[in-house]
Amino acid sequence: MIYKVYYQASNKDVPVREKTKTLYMEGESERDVRKKLADREFNIEFVQAVSGAYLEYEQQNEDYKVLEI
Template sequence: MIFKVYYQETNTETPVREKTQSLYIDANDEVEVRQSLKAKPFHIEHIEALSDKHLEYEQSQPDFRLWEK
């Protein structure tokens, strides 16, 4: 399943919506997503499982690429 992760690049600053980044990761569940990213200095705001239609839309965007674990 593909998940979209909304995050801030640093976990030491207060989250600001305009600075929110996103990445896409293939994992079995949300726990596996968090385990894959725990070594990164990210402040994870939200993890969203993508439906087939939502994934199709995201894949049509020029900045779509899967995160390499």
């Protein structure tokens, strides 16, 4: 399943909506995705499963790339 991860680039900064970034990642569950990203210095705000029409819409975005770890 594909997950959309909302995060801040540094876990030392206070979250600011305008600085929130996203990435797409394949995983078995939300816990699996968080575990794969644990070694990075991200402040993960939200992990959302993406499927169906929502996934098709996201795939049309030019910034859509699935991160493989």
